Amino acid sequence: MSIAAQQPVAVPIAAPGAVEKPNRLLTLLQAPAVIVLFLWMIVPLAMTIYFSFIRYSLVNPDVKGFAGLENYQFLTEDESFWPAIINTVLLMGAVLIITVVVGTLLAVLYDRDFFGKNVATLLVIAPFFVMPTVSALIWKNFIMHPVYGLGALFLQKLGLHSIDWFGDYPLISIIIIISWEWLPFAFLILFTSLKSLDNEQKEAAAIDGANPFQLFLFIIVPHLQRAIGVIVMIETIFLLSIFAEIYTTTSGGPGHATTNLAYLVYSLGLQQFNVGIGSAGGILAVILANIVAYFLVKMLAQNLKGR
Amino acid sequence: MKKYGNLILGIVGWIIAIIIFFPIFWMAITAFKTEQGAYSPNLIFIPTLDSFREVFSRSNYLGFMMNSIFISIGSTLVCFIFAIPAAYKMSFFPTLKTQSTLLWMLSTKMMPAVGVLVPIYFLFRTFGLLDTVTGLIVIYTLMNLPIAVWMSYTYFCEIPAAILEAGRIDGATVWQELWHLLRPMSLPGLSSTALILIIFAWNEAFWSINLTSAKAAPLTAFIASYSSPEGLFWAKLSAASLLAVAPIMVLGWLTQKQLVQGLTFGAVK
Known part of the structure; x- marks a missing residue:
């Protein structure tokens, strides 16, 4: 199989005939989308x-006016704020590490040929297509339920105490579910990226006497760097807004143990109807995402220019 | 020796695949158990379709499923109405600004949904879009539009301009050129784009939970209603979930190759 046939889709580079003066009619085609x-x-x-700078609460409609930084102050003084920030960071960090590390190992494994590999690949990427509410509920009930869950039954068979996952390790449980959902994403991208690695390069390294670990560290990992960067950035954007899984399993509890920034904004803005403070939380999420987006767009721009 | 190694690799690969797929498999078989049998881990049981019947008769399942279908297909169609002319212009008549416009479009995807949840909720309330199919179609169109433009653009760029030029020289009108040359050549790419947009819209849960309730709720939001601790009906939950997940998983498997491009905006080849 030639390399060209493996990877038919190239990132487009602007046609050489790019014109300076746009045709008005043609610009009209693009205008609605823009x-x-x-x-x-x-x-x-x-x-x-x-909203984040005004006093705006549906519970107290009489309280109005410019609030300055009051909303931000209230937000940071809210007892659930710092737990939410810490949970958001822990959740993102853990899921990123798990998906990238496990995804890389899986991609290397699946880069080799074995019987029924194509079917096995379908099984590995399947979780990505399961809607978040279903993922959360099948894990919560079938696997992690403290009495009837398969995990509990398995531990009982071994003579061990069953684990009350969502009671004792709520954040870890959420991390497991979300890692399971996002592992296929990381795997699929790393797997695709590995396919574009030149076989000759691997062979040359092998002839030069590189052992499998050296091959992995000095040929495969550097090749995957770019794909890993893309995974980290795209997952970060989505992980900032993780909501459905928490909503269907723990509702942010027990206490604030699984409240993240997204759930906090939901609970402040749409449950307690404190629009001002909820919006301040939203702005924080936007700032976090923008820092990440800056790097992603920069990388894509390099890509468009054909590197 | 080499063959032996491959055998071990294969076994490890398959064990991992089975572990990863296991929760989905378990959901699928629980859907065919009775409600009492659902709590026991037996693999051998008499399959029954009772749970499916219950799901359809006790809840408006068909209604939620139709909502999901309308919302995902509707948003994809509207997306294309905006995306195809834009992508056509950008790929065949690029200007110096085309690249930055494309990047800017993608950058709108970087906005975390939670950052605009509060104002969108109030805008929807003001305009009567809360709990409507139209409302979700609007949101999902905007959410998917950058991906639609980007993917269509990449597919159009693969079509050699020389073919279109040859058509023009042979005296084809613009419409003939679009219909007889561009349409057949871009159809495979555009259909996989459509499938990806449908998958994203079908599985989206943040907006559907927050912006709909009983009337316009798609399956994502409906399944969330099984989360109450009192309502632990595992067999029914499984049946409802299986029907919600199976069609989209098949679509996902079919688009596996194009998926990476759609997910990474072409940054990984």
Whole structure:
């Protein structure tokens, strides 16, 4: 199989005939998409910023006016704020590490040929297509349930005490579920990226006497660097907004043990109807995401220019 | 020796695949158990379709499924109405600004949903879009539009401009060119784009839980209602989940190759 046939889709590079003066009619074709996306980007964000600086609570409609940084102050003084920040970071960090490390090892394994590999690959990527609410509930009930869960039955067979996953290790349970959902994503990207690694390079290294570990460290890992960067950035954006899994399993509890930034904003803004403080939380999430997005867009720009 | 190594690799590979797939497998077989049997880990049982019947008769399952279908297909169609002309213009008549426009479009994806949850909720309330199919179609269209433009753009770029030019020289009108040349050549790429957009819309749970309740809830939001501790009906939960997951998983498996491109905006080849 030639390399060209393996990877038919190249990142497009602007045609050499790029014209300086755009045809008006043609610009019209592009305008609707640009306009709706512009509105989508600017209107809600402007509203969040505005809300975050005013006193706005549906419970106390009489309290109005400019709030300055009050909302941000209330937010940071809220007893669930720091747990939420810490949980968000722990959740993101743990899921990123697990998916990238396990994904890399799996990709290397699946880069080799073995019987029924194509079918096995389908099984490995399957969790990615399961909707988050279903993933959360099958793990919560069938695997992690303290009495009837398969995990509990298995431990009982071994004569051990069963584990009350969501009672005793709530955040770890959430991390396990979300890692299971995102592992296929990391695997699929790393696996695809590995396929574009030149076989000759591997062979040359083998002839030079590199052992499998050296091959992994000095040929495979550097090759995957870019793919890993992409995974980290894209997962970060999504992991910042993890919500459905927490909503269906723990509702942020027990206490604040599984409250993350997204769940906090939901509970402040849509449950307690404190729009101002909820919005301040939203702005924090936007700032975090923008830092990540900056690097991602920079990398994609390099890609477009053909490196 | 080499063959022996491959055998071990294969066994390890398969064990891992089975472990990863196991929760889905378990959900699938529990769907065919009775409600009492669902709590026991037996692999051998008499399969029954009772849970499926119950799911359909006790809840408006068909309604939620139709919502999911309308929302995912509807948003994909609207997405294409906006995306295809834009991608056509960008790929065949690029200007110096085209690249930065594309990147800017993608950057709108970087906004975490939670950052705009509060204002979107209030905008929806003001415009009467809460708990409507239209409302979710609007959100999912905007959510998927950058991916739709980007993927269509990449597929259009693969079509050699020379073929279109040859058509033009032979006297084809713009419409003939679009219909007889561009449409057949871009159809495979655009259909896999459509499948990916449908998968994303089908599985989206953040907006569907927050913006819909009984009337316009798609399956993601409906399944969330099984989370109450009192309502532990495992067999019914499994039956409802299996029907919600199976069709999309098949679509996902079919688009496996294009998926990476759609997910990473072409950054990983």
